[in-house]
Amino acid sequence: MTDISPLLLAMDLTGVFIFGLTGGTVAVRRQLDIFGVIVLSIVTALAGGLLRDLMIGAVPPASLRDDRYLIAALLSGLVAFFFHPQINRLVKPVMVLDAAGLGLFAVAGCGKALTYGLTPVPAVLLGVLTACGGGVVRDVLVAEVPRVLREEIYAMAALLAAVIVIAGAELGLPRTPVAIAAALAGFLLRVVSVWRGWSAPRAPGS
Amino acid sequence: MTDISPLLLAMDLTGVFIFGLTGGTVAVRRQLDIFGVIVLSIVTALAGGLLRDLMIGAVPPASLRDDRYLIAALLSGLVAFFFHPQINRLVKPVMVLDAAGLGLFAVAGCGKALTYGLTPVPAVLLGVLTACGGGVVRDVLVAEVPRVLREEIYAMAALLAAVIVIAGAELGLPRTPVAIAAALAGFLLRVVSVWRGWSAPRAPGS
Amino acid sequence: MTDISPLLLAMDLTGVFIFGLTGGTVAVRRQLDIFGVIVLSIVTALAGGLLRDLMIGAVPPASLRDDRYLIAALLSGLVAFFFHPQINRLVKPVMVLDAAGLGLFAVAGCGKALTYGLTPVPAVLLGVLTACGGGVVRDVLVAEVPRVLREEIYAMAALLAAVIVIAGAELGLPRTPVAIAAALAGFLLRVVSVWRGWSAPRAPGS
Structure with missing residues (x-):
């Protein structure tokens, strides 16, 4: 067993809570009951990391060895259930949180x-999978085409963050500032792309 | 390799057959051909245990090491295919079997x-996953929102059964009677909740 | 780590490219942008082998240890994106490639x-899973009932190929010619079944 650093753990747990919130919010919008909301929160929060592990x-997987993952996911489901009207008035903040x-x-x-x-290439792929996996499972479970396939700059933002991590490791830069810069870059690319309405090309004649 | 006890094996195989039957029945209703019915039976029967393993x-996974799993799943598909009219007249018995x-x-x-x-918390989660995983994959494959998200007391019944197993283990009670009591409790909660039309709360203002 | 033979590797990589092409083509038809096309190509190409591994x-999994898998999948996505009109005029060739x-x-x-x-029975199941898994994930992601459940002789053709591999191994025949014969047999059964419109029986009274 290789332990991950406290920084990665903190990033992981924060991500778990945020993604659980997006899962719970989708569940409430679909009028699922409290159990459905909690299940969808947990799945959305943990699926990406589970697949990676x-x-x-x-x-x-880490989320089955360390109870804090499950607790963070459960909490996010309860928050989504009880504070759904407030969350929904906050379309932009939710998008921003999701980008984070x-x-x-x-x-x-x-x-x-x-x-x-x-090695670097698979590591990048697993970074993207960790970031996008939970949302994919969430959307599949409510019978929608996953956002990662529909939204312009989504997987791309995760890709950018992962590539920066790799570049930093290759250059031998200190890990903590690189991790923070990478997460920020992915976050900003996603937020700016939504804000400016950037779109990627579609196939000629599709 | 850690072997599971004969009791757990018998429970597993019975569950495999029953879930295979529910998968096959859904497939027949969707007018899939015999291969589609068998595939959906096998997937429904084995997915939960595969994910757990x-x-x-x-x-x-156990279902790939011990041919009896695959044979039980295959048999359930054939039974669903050939005895579908009889099974369908039996809406209640099928619900009861599924609860079992x-x-x-x-x-x-x-x-x-x-x-x-x-540890206990992840073990409970895996109990719920084992119980609900096959049905989730079944519903996703026929492009429906999974029953576990829509039906009131479904994951909840699995949760109850798993929690009783944990409580028994913590109290050092003998495993076989605890296992039987736990399975019965989950079964009864599910059946009674359908029978009485119990429903769980939805989010305020959803 | 057990290495697979060069023949299996070549078969794997060719299959990856072909399945990636089918995933990319479906993505273009659904008017996904270039990132969506590449994601769906990669997932379709690699999911079956990933699940098996x-x-x-x-x-x-092999596709995360050997960069050539990912490169083949990526290439297939780009080809699908840029040569989509040509590919689409070729309905039959695409079906034939998919059968291959x-x-x-x-x-x-x-x-x-x-x-x-x-052992043989699980090995056959994993052969079918490897062959059909990518397509299942592809269809689930675009919210369709998977082709393997709808099309008459699809899983069946994979089953035939896998059974021939097993039979050859049991009889102690040389592996390379058996592998080629098995792949050919699965391919031909699929192509002929489409060409002749063979259909499998549906459940009585479904």
Whole structure:
């Protein structure tokens, strides 16, 4: 068992809470009852990290070894259930939070993959998977095409954050400032792309 | 490799057959052909246990190491295919069977997680996952929002069964009667909740 | 770590490219942007093999240990994006390619499961999973009922290829010609079944 650093843990737990909140909010909008809300919160919060841990062989996954993950996910579901009207009035803040979760998870996922000895390209892929996996499972469970496939700059923002982590590791830069810069870069790319309405090209004649 | 007890194995295999039946029945209703019915039976029957085994590091999963799992799942698909009209006239018995599978899988899943050294909270989660995972995959494959998110007391019944397993283990009670009591409790909560039309609260103003 | 043979690797990589192409083509038809196309290509190309590797305990999965998998998947996404009109005029060739991928993946998946010490029945199941898994994830992500459940002879063709691999291994025949014959048989069954419009029976009174 390889332990991750306190910084990665803090990023992971913050991301868990934020993603759980987005899952719970979607569940409330779909008029699920309190159990459905909590289930969707937990799944959205933990699926990305679970998939990553399964793939790097970190079994049982961190979220099953450390109760704080599950508690953070559960809390996010309860917050989404009880403060749903307030959250919904806050469309922009929720988008901003989601972007923060995206950056944090991409960095934590990529960093953990490196810690487990993966090479750069797969580590980047796992960063993106960690960041986008929970949202994909959330959208699939409510029978929607996942946001990561529809929204312009989403996987791209996670990709940017993961690539910065790799670049920093290759250059031998100190890990903490690189992690913070990477999460910030992913976060900013996502927020600015929504704010400016950036869109990526579609296939010619599609 | 840690072997599970004969009791857990019997519970697992019974649950496999029952869940395979529910998967096959859904497939017949969707007018899938015989291969589609068998595929959906197998997936519904085995997905919950597969996910559990992947997460506790029991690899290859039990259902790939012991042919009886696959045979039970296959049989359930054939039964669903050929006896579909009879099964469909039996809406209540199918619900009751499904509730039985729910209780059995929750107990088997939670018990196996404990056997593999997981702590109580994650073991409960894995019990719920084992019980609900197959049905989730089944519903996702036919493009429906999973029952576990829509139905009032479903994950809740699995949760109850798993919590009783944990409580019994913490109190040092003998495992077999605790397992039977836990499966029964989950089963009864599910059946009674359907029978009495119990519903869980929805979010205020959702 | 057990290495697979060069033949299995070549089959795997060819299958990856072909399945990535089918994923990318579906994505273009759904008017996803270039990132969505690439994500769906990668997922379709790699999901089957990833699931197989997770289940046999080959962790990290081959596609995360060997950059060529990811590169092949990425390339297929770009080809689908830029040559989509040409590909779409070629409905039949795409079906034929997909059938080829089906046969190749079934053989590679079943062979790798044997290499990792699984017994015949689970090895066959993993061959089918490897062949059909990517397409299932692709269809689920665009909110469609997976082709493997709807199309007559699809899982069946993968099953045939995997069974031939097993039969060859049991009879002690040389692996390379058996692998080629098995992939061909799966491919031909699929192509002929589409060409002749073969259909499998539906449940009586469904």
